[in-house]
Amino acid sequence: MRVPVRWLRDMVDTELPTTEIAHRLTMAGLEAESVTRVGEEWEYVFVGEVIAVVPHPDADRLVLATVHAGPHQLTVVTGAPNILPGQKIALALVGARLIDPYVDTLQYKTLKASKIRGVKSEGMVCSEKELGMSEEHEGILVLPDDAPVGVPLRDYLGDDVIEFEITPNLVHAFSVVGIARELAAILDLTARNVPTVDLSTMPRDDSRVVIEAPDLCARYALAVIEDITVGPSPDWMQRRLTLAGMRPVNSIVDITNYVMLEVGQPMHGFDAEHIHGGRIIVRRARPGEQMETLDHVMRELDDDTLVIADVDRAVAIAGVMGGVESEVSDSTTTILLESASFGDKPVRRTVRNQKLPSEASARFMRGVDPNLAWVGLQRFVALLAEIDPKARVTAVADAYPRPRERNVVRMRYAEVERLLGMQIPIDTVVDILGRLDLQPLVEDDGGDPVVVVSAPTYRSDINIPADVVEEIIRVYGYESLPETLPTGRTVPVSRDPARLVDRVTQDALVAAGLTEVITYSMISDVDLASLSPNGGGMPRILGAFRRGEADFVRATNPPRADWEIMRPTMLPSLLRMVSENLKYGDRVAIFETARTYQPRGRDELPDEPRVVAIALSGARESESWFRGSEEELDFFDLKGVVQVLGDRLGVRDLSWSALDHPSMQPGRSASIELNGVQIGVAGEVHPRVAQGFAVAGRVAFAEIDLTPFAESLLETWNVSSVSRFQPIRQDFAVVVDADTPASAVWQAIADGARPLASDITLFDIYRGRGIGEGKKSLAYRVTFSAPDRQLAEHEVERIRGRITQNLTKRVKGILRA
Numbered sequence: 001m002r003v004p005v006r007w008l009r010d011m012v013d014t015e016l017p018t019t020e021i022a023h024r025l026t027m028a029g030l031e032a033e034s035v036t037r038v039g040e041e042w043e044y045v046f047v048g049e050v051i052a053v054v055p056h057p058d059a060d061r062l063v064l065a066t067v068h069a070g071p072h073q074l075t076v077v078t079g080a081p082n083i084l085p086g087q088k089i090a091l092a093l094v095g096a097r098l099i100d101p102y103v104d105t106l107q108y109k110t111l112k113a114s115k116i117r118g119v120k121s122e123g124m125v126c127s128e129k130e131l132g133m134s135e136e137h138e139g140i141l142v143l144p145d146d147a148p149v150g151v152p153l154r155d156y157l158g159d160d161v162i163e164f165e166i167t168p169n170l171v172h173a174f175s176v177v178g179i180a181r182e183l184a185a186i187l188d189l190t191a192r193n194v195p196t197v198d199l200s201t202m203p204r205d206d207s208r209v210v211i212e213a214p215d216l217c218a219r220y221a222l223a224v225i226e227d228i229t230v231g232p233s234p235d236w237m238q239r240r241l242t243l244a245g246m247r248p249v250n251s252i253v254d255i256t257n258y259v260m261l262e263v264g265q266p267m268h269g270f271d272a273e274h275i276h277g278g279r280i281i282v283r284r285a286r287p288g289e290q291m292e293t294l295d296h297v298m299r300e301l302d303d304d305t306l307v308i309a310d311v312d313r314a315v316a317i318a319g320v321m322g323g324v325e326s327e328v329s330d331s332t333t334t335i336l337l338e339s340a341s342f343g344d345k346p347v348r349r350t351v352r353n354q355k356l357p358s359e360a361s362a363r364f365m366r367g368v369d370p371n372l373a374w375v376g377l378q379r380f381v382a383l384l385a386e387i388d389p390k391a392r393v394t395a396v397a398d399a400y401p402r403p404r405e406r407n408v409v410r411m412r413y414a415e416v417e418r419l420l421g422m423q424i425p426i427d428t429v430v431d432i433l434g435r436l437d438l439q440p441l442v443e444d445d446g447g448d449p450v451v452v453v454s455a456p457t458y459r460s461d462i463n464i465p466a467d468v469v470e471e472i473i474r475v476y477g478y479e480s481l482p483e484t485l486p487t488g489r490t491v492p493v494s495r496d497p498a499r500l501v502d503r504v505t506q507d508a509l510v511a512a513g514l515t516e517v518i519t520y521s522m523i524s525d526v527d528l529a530s531l532s533p534n535g536g537g538m539p540r541i542l543g544a545f546r547r548g549e550a551d552f553v554r555a556t557n558p559p560r561a562d563w564e565i566m567r568p569t570m571l572p573s574l575l576r577m578v579s580e581n582l583k584y585g586d587r588v589a590i591f592e593t594a595r596t597y598q599p600r601g602r603d604e605l606p607d608e609p610r611v612v613a614i615a616l617s618g619a620r621e622s623e624s625w626f627r628g629s630e631e632e633l634d635f636f637d638l639k640g641v642v643q644v645l646g647d648r649l650g651v652r653d654l655s656w657s658a659l660d661h662p663s664m665q666p667g668r669s670a671s672i673e674l675n676g677v678q679i680g681v682a683g684e685v686h687p688r689v690a691q692g693f694a695v696a697g698r699v700a701f702a703e704i705d706l707t708p709f710a711e712s713l714l715e716t717w718n719v720s721s722v723s724r725f726q727p728i729r730q731d732f733a734v735v736v737d738a739d740t741p742a743s744a745v746w747q748a749i750a751d752g753a754r755p756l757a758s759d760i761t762l763f764d765i766y767r768g769r770g771i772g773e774g775k776k777s778l779a780y781r782v783t784f785s786a787p788d789r790q791l792a793e794h795e796v797e798r799i800r801g802r803i804t805q806n807l808t809k810r811v812k813g814i815l816r817a
Contacts, residue, residue, distance in 0.1 A: 003179055004243040005160040007262075011180035011192045018160040024186050028474045030173055031165045038243060039158025041097055041108070042131065046072065047156055048091030049149045050125075053083055058117040065125060067091050070150020077121040082139035088147040089140055090126040090157075098130040101137045133157075134242065144235045161243050171366035172458045175264030185435040185475055194262060196378035197385065199223065199396050208336075208397040212283040216306045217318065218402070219370040220282055220340040221377050224272065224395040228252065229388055230330050237387075246359070252328045252335060255383045257359070265339055265368065265376030266360035268308075268316060270326040272334040277311035280336065282318065282399075289314055292324045299354060306346050308338065319347040319364040320356055339377040341370035349557060369458040370404050406439075406454045411465035413442075413449040419469045422482050426451075432475045433468070497710040498610060501649070502593045504713065505612050505706060508648035512641050514589045514614065519573040521594065522555065522563035527572035531663045533688035539662035543569025543596070544611065544680045544703040550599035553606045566597035566606070570613035570703060571663065575685070575693035578617045582695065587618035589633070593706070609707050611680075614641060616700040635668050635684050638700035642672065642682060649709050653750075655743040656682075663689050664701075672704060680704030720787070727758065727785040728796055732803065733816040738767070738776050740811050745778050748810040752803035756791065759783040777816060 005018050014021070022032035048069035056062035062079050069091045076091075083089070092098060096111045113122045124130075129137040131153075147156060166174045173182055177194065184191035202223075209220050232238070233254035241248050246257050256267040272278070285301035291314045292298050299317065301307065307314035316322040319342035328335060347364040351357050377396070384391050417423050426442065426449060433440035438453040455462040462468065473481070506516055525538075532539045540547055545568060553566040567573060570592060581588045591614045598607040616633040639656070646654045651674060659671040661681055669683025682702035690699050734745055742762055749760055764779035771777050784791055784799065807813035 001164045001166050001174060002243065002245045003162050003164065003176055004240055005162060007176050007240055007244075008162075008180055008183065011177065011194075012184050012187070012189055014183070014187060014189065016187075018162065021183065022162050025162075025164070025179070025182060027478060028182060028186050030170065030179065030182055032162050033165050034163045036161045036163070037158070038132075038161060039154030042152070042154040042158060044093040044096035044111075045126065045131070045153040046070065046091050046093070047143060047147045047149055047151045047153055048072075048089050048125070050083060050085050050087045050089060053085055056117060056119065058119075062117065064119060067123065067125065068149065072123075072150075074122050075119075076123045076125055077116040077119055078125050078140070080125060080127070080140040082142065083125060088143035088145060088149065090131060090143065090153050092124045092126050092130075094122055096124075098124070098126065099132050101127065101129045157239065159243055166366075168366050169461045171264070171363065171368065172461070174363055174366060175260075175262060177263045178458075181437070185432070188431075188435060194379055195382050196375065197381040199374075199378050199381065199393065202393050202396045204397065205395045206397045206399060208279050208395065209399040210279065210281045211399045211401065212281060213306060214401050216284070216343045216346045217282045218341040218343070218404070219373050219398070219400045220280065220338070221373045221400075222280060222339075222397040223337040223377050223381065223393050224334070225337055225381070225384065225391055226334045226394050228333060228335060228384070228391040230328060230332050233258075234387060237383075250328070250330070251384075251387055252332070255380055255387070256337075258383065259376050259379050260359065260363070263372065263376055263379055264363060265372045265379075266319070266363055267376055267380060268322050268338045268360075269328045270308075270315060270322070270336040270338065271328050271332045272336050273332070274326045275310045275315065275336055276313075279311060280338070281309045281311070282340075283307060283309055285314060291315070291317070293317065293321045293356070294324060294327060295321070295356075296324065299356075302353070304346065305350050305353070306342060317350060317354070317356070318342050320350055320354070320361045321358055337377065337380060339373040339380070341368050341373050345557060352559070353561060367460055369460070370400065371457045373400075374398065404457045406456055407459075407463065409453050409455060409462060409465065409468055411451045411453070411468045412445075413451055415465050416469055416472060419466060420473055420481060421484070422480070424472060424476060428476070429472055432472050435475065436471055438462070438468075438471070497713060498706075501706050501709045501713050502610065504648055505593055505645060506591075508645050509591045509612070509614070509641070512644050514591045514641070517574075517577050517590045517592050519570070519577060519592060519594075520563065521567055521597075522558065522560075523565050523567045523572050524562045525565065526562070528552075528565070528568075530692040531569075531571060531689055533663070533686040541662055541681075543571045543613070543663075544678075544705060545569060545596065545598055548599055550601050550604075552599055553597045568596055568598055570594065570596060570611065571685075571701060572693070574613050574615040574701065575690065575695060575699065578615050578699055579694045582618060582697075585618070587620075587622055587633070589616050591615070609705050612645070612702075612704050612706055614638065614700075614702045616641070617695065617697060632698045633700055634698055635670075635682070635700055638682055638702055639670075642702055642704070645704075649713060651709070653747065655741070655747065657741055657743070659683070662686075672702070674708055677708075679708055723758075723785045723787045725785060725790040727783050728791055729781055729783050730796070730800065731779060731781050732807075733764075733777055733779045734807055734811075734813040735771050735775050735777050735816055736811050736813045738774050740776075740813075742778055744811050745807070745813060746780065748806040748813070749780055749782060749803050752806040753782055753784070753799055756784050756786055756795075756799060757782055758785050771816075 018035055022035050026032045046069040048067040051066040051068050053063050053065050056064055062077055064075050065078055065083055066075050092111055094111055094113050097108045100107045100109045125140045127137045128134040128141050172178050180191045209222050211217050211220055230250050230252055233251045237254055238248040244261050248254050252269045260266045284303050285305040285307045289301045306318040308316040308318050315326040342364050344365050344367045347361050351361045413426055430440045433453055437456050441452045443450045453468055528538045554564055558564045578588050593612045595608045596611055616638055620631045620633050655673045656670045659669045661669040664683035665686050671678045672680040680703055685699040685701050761781045763781055766777040
């Protein structure tokens with residue numbers, strides 16, 4: 001928010017420099033982001049008066065203007081079409097630095113004396129653009145009639161502007177009056193009230209306003225004003241609006257904007273002639289309802305949108321923007337003036353859905369005090385009476401179903417020292433709270449003082465004792481807090497097993513050549529439906545998790561229309577990442593560790609297991625002159641990555657079994673199991689699912705629940721010496737049924753070979769002649785070693801016998817000769 005300092009000084013008598021004002025307010029919690037000095041460049045520019053204007057003797061489109069500016073009187077050559085005798089203007093003398101209006105970029109030029117068509121010109125009458133006030137360059141800047149001739153222009157029009165960062169909890173300071181209140185409290189001064197007109201004696205006609213959605217609109221005040229004349233607003237008002245970052249439009253619009261900036265109450269004027277029935281109805285939009293807003297865009301409205309309507313149709317989007325059909329124009333003579341309080345959540349939702357932010361909505365989204373509506377109405381009428389004395393208020397209405405009262409908070413005085421670590425005298429505490437309009441009282445509770453405050457309705461951020469203490473210290477001064485070093489012992493570091501699993505997983509996958517990605521945790525119903533290759537709705541299994549009966553975890557107020565569900569699987573997120581990255585390369589190997597959100601039931605918090613998701617797509621080898629093939633990454637590459645991860649996590653008994661997964665290619669998907677329990681899935685994504693996310697080639701995907709590893713990870717880490725004795729390697733070719741999983745054969749060999757087997761590797765699979773129909777041969781190489789001795793032949797034979805026995809019993813395997 002931009003605050004002109006002269007406007008601020010109208011309310012608070014202070015001679016502090018602008019930089020000191022900005023510093024004091026920043027130290028009190030109102031961050032001043034920048035200070036702009038408007039007019040700092042206006043050296044050698046004065047307020048002048050045009051004495052005479054005569055034609056140029058040698059140019060039809062130029063004139064010679066005699067200008068008086070105190071001790072300076074000179075003739076300047078100008079082509080300005082709007083210059084007239086008697087006008088007050090901005091006169092630049094030789095040496096002045098002005099903006100060059102004829103180039104697109106910001107460039108300054110230094111004014112020099114010159115001859116124009118034979119006539120010497122020693123100055124210039126300036127346009128607004130040359131002074132940096134606006135983009136207007138068609139004519140010169142004409143000053144008000146009371147402008148003091150001869151005064152430097154920066155003393156007359158110049159100003160300092162402080163720009164504040166208004167956080168969501170500081171809506172009470174989202175106005176010049178709010179900043180003035182804060183400054184007055186800090187400096188122990190009294191802020192002046194802005195002039196208003198008492199409307200309580202005006203004719204009351206509450207039938208003109210109907211609130212059909214009281215949950216979305218706390219208050220709606222209305223004034224009927226007749227006999228108005230719409231025209232330009234006064235120069236002083238236009239200057240202040242411009243300095244505050246708003247464009248002047250006309251007297252009615254400018255006053256509503258002025259009141260919003262000054263007191264913080266957004267307002268809107270409707271042309272009464274175009275309000276059917278003469279009544280205002282505050283309601284939800286009807287299904288299929290449309291309206292054209294002031295930016296000339298036709299808006300589709302839904303039933304979550306609060307609208308201002310007449311008896312026939314919507315005429316404005318509440319708290320956001322008015323409609324074209326009821327816009328105030330130069331021919332308007334009667335207006336219905338709105339001053340209301342709309343809920344922050346519906347306004348925020350509408351702004352997001354319509355992509356239509358505005359100055360008004362920025363305030364409503366932070367929560368405007370309903371009691372401010374009547375103040376804004378009275379301030380508007382006071383300003384209108386000053387600008388347009390013939391205008392008159394003929395009726396007012398005020399729908400305020402549940403008036404807001406001041407909030408009482410009780411706080412033990414000892415709470416100040418407990419939270420701040422320092423004592424502040426109770427008299428000082430009462431004084432500070434009084435300056436903040438908190439109406440403090442001190443009560444005695446058995447010798448323990450209790451401070452009771454009554455927070456004004458515009459201070460919705462004061463609800464608990466800690467809030468009161470914060471108000472005290474920010475005015476007393478944060479710099480007054482004592483500086484003390486912490487004492488005590490350092491708490492022993494305890495490593496969170498879940499975070500440790502994450503770190504080990506990330507390190508292992510990066511070492512395996514993958515790249516970590518971070519995606520948003522929200523997806524849409526469309527994303528989940530796209531995981532079904534047949535388009536038959538959401539599949540029964542979503543990634544590694546089976547879909548439950550409960551609905552997904554949905555956001556009440558999502559940040560984007562297509563982010564409505566907390567994702568139950570990471571498959572859609574990684575498919576989108578694969579799609580985007582394949583646009584810039586021929587190979588993608590990515591992973592992410594994050595939470596998924598599994599619904600449990602209505603009004604219950606979801607399970608949030610941490611998972612790792614892996615996606616591989618594209619060429620197996622990066623493009624180079626020695627690349628030997630065009631093979632794509634597939635299921636077996638993915639399986640290798642998962643096995644490497646299992647080794648790093650200390651898991652020796654991960655097993656794989658065939659799985660019919662709705663989002664995976666038939667015959668190319670598997671269940672990943674640990675101790676007989678499924679912990680994840682892996683496979684190649686079904687081509688139609690991949691195409692739904694704009695991926696043309698193969699995508700190998702795995703999703704694994706990391707929760708089981710958190711308990712066992714630390715136990716699996718151990719250090720053992722490398723055996724100095726020669727290992728013994730033997731091969732086992734096992735004939736089993738064709739549908740026997742290789743993992744089952746591996747497990748049978750491992751159980752028979754332990755503890756002396758240091759490595760078991762499957763190196764060949766054979767189907768065909770010599771082993772029988774419906775059979776396959778799996779060849780494993782087993783490495784035996786002992787840490788303390790060279791294994792004897794009889795020991796190896798005994799182990800081989802155990803392996804043969806296990807294979808026969810468990811998988812009905814026969815060793816090939």
